[in-house]
Amino acid sequence: MSDDALTVEVHWARTVSADVLADVLTRAERERTATVQNAESRNALASSLVLARTAVGAWVGVDADAVELRRRCPRCGSRVHGRPSASWRSVPDDVHWTPVPHVSLARTAGTVVVATTLAGEVGIDVERRIERMFVGFDDVVLAAAEARAVDDEARLRTWVRKEAVLKAIGRGLDVDPRTLVLGPGDEPPRIERGPVGPWHLQDLDPTGGAIGALAVGADGPVSVRVTQVQLTGRY
Numbered sequence: 001m002s003d004d005a006l007t008v009e010v011h012w013a014r015t016v017s018a019d020v021l022a023d024v025l026t027r028a029e030r031e032r033t034a035t036v037q038n039a040e041s042r043n044a045l046a047s048s049l050v051l052a053r054t055a056v057g058a059w060v061g062v063d064a065d066a067v068e069l070r071r072r073c074p075r076c077g078s079r080v081h082g083r084p085s086a087s088w089r090s091v092p093d094d095v096h097w098t099p100v101p102h103v104s105l106a107r108t109a110g111t112v113v114v115a116t117t118l119a120g121e122v123g124i125d126v127e128r129r130i131e132r133m134f135v136g137f138d139d140v141v142l143a144a145a146e147a148r149a150v151d152d153e154a155r156l157r158t159w160v161r162k163e164a165v166l167k168a169i170g171r172g173l174d175v176d177p178r179t180l181v182l183g184p185g186d187e188p189p190r191i192e193r194g195p196v197g198p199w200h201l202q203d204l205d206p207t208g209g210a211i212g213a214l215a216v217g218a219d220g221p222v223s224v225r226v227t228q229v230q231l232t233g234r235y
C-alpha cells in the first residue's frame with residue numbers, strides 16, 4: 001500500500017467486451033451487465049467494474065477478486081446506487097472494510113477511469129469527445145458567471161470538471177450543476193464557488209478520444225499518478 005497520503009492513483013483502460021470479461025466479473029456484476037442492451041455501454045460498464053476492483057486491489061495489495069465494490073446513496077440510503085466504496089477480503093470468509101482508499105469511477109464509450117487515494121474525498125469523470133454538445137447545455141449546466149463557454153470542447157471540459165467535484169462530495173447531479181461555479185472550460189480549472197475546500201481539481205485526458213477531470217478534497221499538494229491497465233479475462 002502506498003504510504004504517501006497525498007498520492008492519487010488514476011487507473012484507466014480502454015474498454016473491452018463484456019464477454020471477454022465474463023470470467024472476472026462477479027455474479028452480481030454479470031447480472032447487472034447483462035441488463036444493458038447497448039453493447040458499447042455494456043462493455044464500458046463491465047470494464048469499469050473490473051478496473052475499479054483492480055485499482056483498489058493494486059492499492060491494498062490484493063487481487064481484484066478479493067475486492068468488493070459497494071454503493072450508498074446519501075439521498076435515499078439505497079445500496080444499489082450512489083457513492084462507491086470498497087471492501088476487501090484478506091483471507092477467505094473474513095471481510096474487512098477498507099477505510100481507505102477513497103474511490104471514484106467513471107465510464108464512457110471506449111474508456112473507463114478509476115481514482116483511488118488516501119488524500120481525501122475523490123471524484124473522477126470521463127466523457128467521450130462528441131461532435132456537438134446537446135442543445136440547452138449552457139442553460140442547464142453553466143452558472144450565469146460561466147455563460148461564455150467558447151466552444152463545445154470547453155463546454156465538455158466544464159461538464160467533466162463539475163461532475164468530478166459533485167462526485168467527490170458524494171452527491172452527483174443531485175446538486176444543480178449551475179450552483180457550482182468553475183472558471184471557463186478553456187482555462188485551467190479552478191473552483192470559484194462551490195463546496196468548501198481546499199480542492200485539487202485537474203484535467204485528465206487519458207486518450208485522444210476522451211477527456212476527463214479529477215477532484216480531490218485534499219489539504220496539501222497532491223501527486224497524481226496515471227497508469228494504463230490492459231483489461232483481460234484473467235486476473
Ligand SMILES: CC(C)(COP(=O)(O)OP(=O)(O)OC[C@H]1O[C@@H](n2cnc3c(N)ncnc32)[C@H](O)[C@@H]1OP(=O)(O)O)[C@@H](O)C(=O)NCCC(=O)NCCS
Pocket residue numbers: 071073074075076080081082083084104105106107108125126163166167168169170171172173174
Ligand atoms: C454521479 C453521476 C453524475 C454519474 O453519472 P454518469 O455520468 O451516468 O456515470 P459515470 O460513468 O460518470 O459514473 C458512474 C459512477 O458514478 C458513481 N456515483 C454514482 N452516484 C454517486 C454519488 N452520489 N457520488 C459519487 N459518485 C457517485 C458510481 O461509482 C457510478 O458507478 P456505478 O454505476 O457502477 O455505481 C450520476 O449517477 C448522478 O448524478 N447520480 C446521483 C443522482 C441522485 O442522487 N439521485 C437521487 C437518487 S435517490
